[in-house]
Amino acid sequence: MTASYAALRAQLDTLTTEAFRPELAEIDRLSTLEIARTMNAGDATVPAAVAAQLPHIAAAIDAIAARMARGGRLVYAGAGTAGRMGVLDASECPPTFNTDPAQVVGLIAGGPGAMVEAVEGAEDSAGLAAADLAALELAAADTVIGISASGRTPYAVGAVEYARTRGALTVGLSCNAGSALAAAAEHGIEVVVGPELLTGSTRLKAGTAQKLVLNLISTITMIRLGKTYGNLMVDLRASNEKLRARSRRIVALATGAPDEEIEAALDATGGEVKQAVLVLLGAVDGPTAAGLLTTANGHLREALALARDL
Template sequence: MTAVGDGNETIDPHAGLSTEQADPRYREIDRLPTEQIARLMNDADATVPGAVAAAIPEISAAVDAIVGRMERGGRLFYVGAGTSGRLAVLDASECPPTFGTDPELVQGIIAGGEAALTRSIEGAEDDAGGGAAAVADREVGPLDSLVGVSASGRAPFVLGALAEAGRRGALTVSLSCNAGSPLSTAAGHPIEVIVGPEVVAGSTRLKAGTAQKLVLNMISTIAMIRLGRTYGNAMIEVSAANAKLANRAARMVGDITGAGLDTARAMLEAAGWNVKAAVLMIERGLGADEAAALLRANGGRLDAARRAGVRRGLGA
């Protein structure tokens, strides 16, 4: 953006952002020994959780609003560019294996598309029309929620996506690391995590990226807890796609029911590795189809299904 003062003056709209400032404490890091640089970075990173804690009321309100729409069939979209986009896609991509969700339920959108996940396509963040088109392509609607992620709070791609989502009636949330940004102004639920200058000036993959990851962790994890996709703190919707996850599933079934691991594994195999169904099969002596029907009748929630009906069979 160029503004004219005396006819020649160029104004940088990013110059005043806290994430763009050069912290004098780090001006000579290129002359320091490795261990000292590592300690400086560790000290800087230690300030991030406090910055996130200050935003917990806003994070909580946004999560509750997102869950309200997801309970009615809505989807959750994250949109970002550069580091923010990669973190957005990362969080979305981890929901299916962790919580057993359909890949369409939580989606990450990055400026520049899939190629931007492995190499920098920084110019893509300036394409506001591209952000709007990405939202339109996914037919975002009134039951959906969109979280725009941008450290500066000014990325045109993200602003374009947020504006289009709002026009379509979707819930809009912003996540930025500067106060009073355009993204905050545009969102129905603005979240600002103010982390200040980076160790390497302007490198928002550092503290800002860490803050964004922590908040995205909260949004997806709490949403899935509220949607009943955990039991206590057990990852009961886990996809047993490898030996480690299969063993974890068997341990969960054993922990919940008190059954031995051999019994737990046998019931999991019979239930198609559905942890909740295996629990009901053991506790109520049900077949796999009966357990699945009981879960459906109770909204897929294990706690409700365990309380329902008459206990029979194993453990009766």
């Protein structure tokens, strides 16, 4: 056994996410239903683990939203499953909140090809993370969230460390307590979900926890940036027929207007849902609605208040 292998094994032995569950040593001898019930019972504990970190998550969101309101970007950085979770969350922001694809970015160790095929050794390189962030011309207004189940992945830790040298806001999301990732970041979020059903398979509970936390971060940040009106996605981008139908429905729910008025408002605003709502509720024309929203930094409630004062 080499010294480096021995050191790595010793590290893994200390990680909750890598712990062996002896009570499951013969799980393969159980019925399919029994395995499913066991797995589902484990999954049910994940929301409680996330709940324990909500104060840390909320503090990170407020800091992220403040940066993004000044034009900063949100960048996720991780390897393997953790990286894929970041890329997934980033890719869902443009169609959901009409963000520019460059506003929320997902970086995965090894590049886009690592989304579907493992890139051996990429996660072990802190330098690769620094290079990926340098290619984005990372700035002080930006936020970098390093994601790693173990909390020790060099790519994620390296991303956070490089981001701090650039003055960017940093968040470390891991699933082990006392992680190097949390220690390196300004905001540490450690969702301790415990050992996995399959020893070390952190695409399971750890992956679920990461997905839940990223949902919280991106969704609430976008609410804070005025991307919603109540619980309606008024910045939705209608890029296909399903989304065009959803746009009409959102305008209807927000305004209660009849179909013909909704169609007219959407036509007057080039299909922009937020502007169409303002046209109907603020009794203004399309260009005026656009101007009011610009003045209100995209916040519909503020724009409505401005419309009432016209």
